[in-house]
Amino acid sequence: MxxxxxxxxxxxxxxxxxxxxxxxxxxxxxxxxxxxxxxxxxxxxxxxxxxxPTISLVGLISAFAGGGTALLMQVFVNYDYPLNVGGRPVYALSAFAVVTFELTILFSAVAMVVAMLWQNGLPRLNHxxxxxxxxxxxxxxxxxxxxxxxxxxxxxxxxxxxxxxxxxxxxxxxxx
Amino acid sequence: MSDRNDILPTRQTMAGIADQLTGIPLHFPAERRWVIAMAFASALLLLLMISMTELFTRGVGIWGINIPVNWAFAIHNYVWWLGIGHAGTLISALLLLTGSEWRNSLNRFAETMTLFAVVCAGIYPILHLGRPWYVYWMFPYPATMGVWPQFRSPLEWDIWAVLTYLTVSLVFWYTGLIPDLAAARDRATKRGWQIFFGITSLGWRGAAIHWLRWSQAYRVTAALAVPLVVSVHSEVSLLFASGQIPGWHSTIFPPYFVLGAAFSGFAVVAIIAVALRSWFGLRNLVTDDHLDVLGKVLLATGLMTGYGYVFEVFDALYSGEAHEMRTLLDRVAGVYAWTYWGAVLFNFVPLQALWWRGVRRSGWALLLISISVAVGMWLERDMILVTSLYRDFLVSSWSKFTPTFWDWSTYLGTIGLFLVPFLIAIRIIPMISIFETKELLHEEKEKGHHG
Structure with a gap:
């Protein structure tokens, strides 16, 4: 056969x-x-x-992960080595907003594309x-x-x- | 676009588009012109290498910067390049979400432009560091000294914003490119091209489920890229607005910068669109209608930037603050008044010709106006920096800024840094999105059928 x-x-x-x-x-x-x-x-x-497809869900979860990572990182470094600049607050959420936002987007975008390729079984050399x-x-x-x-x-x-x-x-x- | 006015001529076929666009990298049609352009661009890149070697050997003192004008060409060109990059993302992402059909012929090279413009922008703050080998101090790593970066400073935000922008632009660009690389792979006949496109297309085969996941990833990334652009250039403006220098310390800066960025970027997109379509005979894809819309967008963003100019003046007058008023006067009548009036002249005067439809549809006219805008915006970024810095609060610290040879050579060199990879990209990847063009053609033909 x-x-x-x-x-x-x-x-x-x-x-x-x-x-x-x-x-x-x-x-x-x-x-x-x-x-x-x-x-x-x-x-x-x-x-x-x-x-x-569940790509947008991956994006949402990663967005929270990115935002959370950025926020924790900034809070931690300010806790670990507090810099007193003219008596301004050490945990300044408004000053942390930019990096938090950037990492939210970075994590989300990269995770979605990786998830898209992963779920599609790409890259693969032949089929x-x-x-x-x-x-x-x-x-x-x-x-x-x-x-x-x-x-x-x-x-x-x-x-x-x-x-x-x-x-x-x-x-x-x-x-x- | 209304249903009756198709932006792409519907007489062409999908197969024709695929062959035409994959043919540009596979059977490059303009070898000689490309070599000449590449030689020119490489010479500029060489100039950058020499300037950087000189800079790293002797330090930032080779530039014309001083105290008080400690931010001049490096930061001004950084803002200019980054602003140019933003239009690529806006065309690609914003117009994808709004379903603007005219985007499909422009997005690929606009995104490519973004990528390399951001690279040009990104090297400037590093060159400007003084001790550029310590750039890694910007990252939070467990240093033996036990210190961390200062996350409450806009200078620290900057590196996160630019690196995020570069990464997301790259990811978005490549995601959009995969199906076209597969199309080129399937058309390639030479072994080398087959291997190159075979690897870079990651084994894409256009399966239904793949397209579904791809569309979702692409569209949501686009939706993220739009606020990213706004945040990145707002953050750049905060480098200025967070300081107390008169002429910078204003809440108008973020929108003013973002609109100016879009304005200069659309101008450069128009320059590239006109150049590429005459270079490669792409009039059937980048039609006069495309130039028409680009012209309208350029006019609109230009007028919004003009609004920013008006409000900047209003802001100073309304504050009634002596130093603000002084800076305003320095701008319009000081030694650097030529940068202010130069910016106004180059940005807004030729722009008015775009009110006429005939001008918008003429490649040459649009090219000249766009070059004028690029120059105007360059002068504007220079004006914002120098006129604010050279005379700040204390008369004893007033000074002047004169760019040196190395200022100019570094700037011209970054044009090489932009052009060399851009020309290589033209040579090896499809510069107009093949599948999106086909999709659009298909939709137009559908509409034609159903009346």
């Missing part, structure tokens, strides 16, 4: 065609679907039943999908729907026929 393929790709010429095909695939019972597009396509996540001959068009002007072989309904012949029937301009098997 030949090795099990990674999946089957259908190539579509517009985002509307892709959305329609993805809807059909869901209706036909396919569950392990993925789509590759040159830009974010609105509505795709809803059809593919992708959960809302089975890159072996597909027409995959490079997904960064140009083609919209690609992929039925993965983990799908219980996956069958090389049937899935290929299904994708062609859903309007794919070309269908390609992705080697494992």
């Amino acid at each position: 030949a090795e099990r393929a990674y999946g089957m790709l259908g190539e579509f010429e517009s985002s509307e065609a892709l959305l329609a095909a993805a809807r059909q695939a869901r209706a036909a019972g396919y569950r392990e679907l993925d789509a590759f597009t040159p830009f974010p396509v609105e509505g795709l996540a809803r059809i593919l039943k992708i959960q809302r 089975p999908i890159f072996a597909a001959a027409r995959f490079h068009l997904a960064s140009k002007d083609r919209f690609i729907l992929c039925v993965k072989s983990e799908d219980p309904m996956f069958d090389e012949q049937e899935t290929a026929v299904f994708l062609a029937g859903a309007g794919a301009a070309s269908v390609e098997r992705v080697p494992p």
Whole structure:
């Protein structure tokens, strides 16, 4: 028996065609679907039943972490080595505001991008999908729907026929 | 933009845009001009290296600074460069959030500009330290002396603000770049480019879930970057406003500085937009409509800066404080009055031509006006520093400031420090956001279909 393929790709010429095909695939019972597009396509996540990402939550938590770190740091250094400047308060929250704000933003922004890459499994040097001959068009002007072989309904012949029937301009098997 | 007026010509195709924009790094079209520009920029960078060597060997005494004018070119150019950087973030982040379509052709090089302008700004306070090798004293580390940085001083805030700004700008720029690096990777035919873009694109493949997470990260970072810009330049203005020097000690400084920063930055964005589009034949992407909007934004921020000028005068008059009034008089009629009137002239007089639509849509006119604004804002930053410092409270400490050769050479050198990495960036990365342009084209075509 030949090795099990990674999946089957259908190539579509517009985002509307892709959305329609993805809807059909869901209706036909396919569950392990993925789509590759040159830009974010609105509505795709809803059809593919992708959960809302948690990046902004990471950002919020990191924002508090950043603000808290900055505030604690400034309070601590002033506690550890109090400088009396003309009798002004040592714990001057208004003077700590700038650094606190900057670190809030710094922690939040960096954490969100790291979380985005982490959750996406990036960076990685290779991926089975890159072996597909027409995959490079997904960064140009083609919209690609992929039925993965983990799908219980996956069958090389049937899935290929299904994708062609859903309007794919070309269908390609992705080697494992 | 109204629905009927598409900002991008809809006759082009997505494939055409991808090939055109990835083609600039992959099959560089203007080799000779690039080499000439690079030679010029490298010469300036060399000048900076020489100036820095001289500075590190002999100390800040080689500059024209003295007591009382102890902050002159170094801090004035620092503020100028940082201000230029801010427009890149505003175009990219603020206009992303407001959904302004015209941003998509400008954001990439505007962000690149930000990055290198902030680098130019960032080296100045370090050069100005006198003992720059002690710059690490600014960081809270457990020193053997048991002391810590003074967190209640704006000078300490500064390093946190600038480093945060640099890091967040870099992260935002790179996040936006990843999908385009992947597009370039997929178009690359030569082995070297394939490896370069293969590694830098981090294995991006445009999967639906990736786009979803990416969009969220990108948009929320943008939302953070906007208040960051305001905070950073407000903090810079507090370097001045927290002191008691007449002409600085005013609550108008933060907004005045932030608006001036946006004004000078948009001018430089316009300069780069006009230069790049004629250099690489990008008229189909950076259209006359883009220049039109840039011109309007320049005019608006210019008028707001003008409002700052008026209120600065009002502030001094309304305070009735003798030293404030004296500084005001020094500004408009002192030995450095030429910097004040020069700033007014270069900033606001040619700017008025932008009221006319024809002027805004002409690349040359916009270029000349923008250069005038960059010069005007440079004079303004100089004016704010020198006219306040050279005559402060005690007559016995009055003095003058004359820039030396090394002041000028360091300043010109930082232009090299800006241009060299910028030219390298033009050479190796797509200078207009490919996927955002395609997204916009797609939306415009959609609207066209549905009438």
